[in-house]
Amino acid sequence: MSDTCCARRAFLRSTAAGAVGLTGLSLAACGGGTEDSESAGEAVHPGDTWESVLAAEELPPGASTSASVGEHDLLLHRSGEEEVHAFTSVCTHQGCTVEAEDERFPCPCHGSVFAVDSGEPISGPATRPLTRFEAEITDGEIRVLI
Template identity: 40%
Template sequence: MSPALNRREALAVSGMVVGVGALAACARGGPGPAAPDPDAPTASGALVALDAVPIGGAVVVTGSAGGPVVVSRTGQDDVVGLSGVCTHQGCTVAAEGEELVCPCHQSVFDPATGENLEGPATEPLATIELRLEDGQVYEA
């Protein structure tokens, strides 16, 4: 038969149980980073077909490094590349109409410039060089 826990040992064990429970709750608590579109092409080839990006709109795809890349179409044959990682806490932004919105804390960015328009983020999205070739958008 094992000896009973003394008061100090019982408090230590209960503290560990509470700590593990708190960590588990935090892990499930927030929306966390959103993933890029799983159907988006990877950067082993083109990021996306130009026709798949509406003029004045944007799409979020997976870049060559595996992270999210925003491809914004600012004109018939003009595209802008931006990091899809929110500058506030690293969540992936989503293209919503004529804005890029972070689903974690609602920061809003301009898809043509990456400029921060609203929310807790204070820095713009980083730019990514893109090139057009045969109707396809590639990282430069």
């Protein structure tokens, strides 16, 4: 009878250890790269090619818009005659598409709101800023380093 008891205990221990291991794997899979598992801080897109996005006259100072260049969907804000800011439109919370409004960049999915001049989160569940692209106004064109 002691052999059966010991075998049963060994079985229960191995089953419990396996269940704990599987639970850990399941929980890790649920994390799936959300912003909480990554460190905070501003990310700058490491571009190497300047691309024209739109004519500077199409985005007056104080205005924001969205635009696409190649595979990149961008949010642009022109804060002055010679100053423009560019960010990805991908929300750092869950990857939804952030919208362009003149005074803010809101995410319609979960309510995050980002600043138009820094991409920093103002409110909502997002805690990391939008990825920044280098941008400039040259020869009447708004250009972004892609």
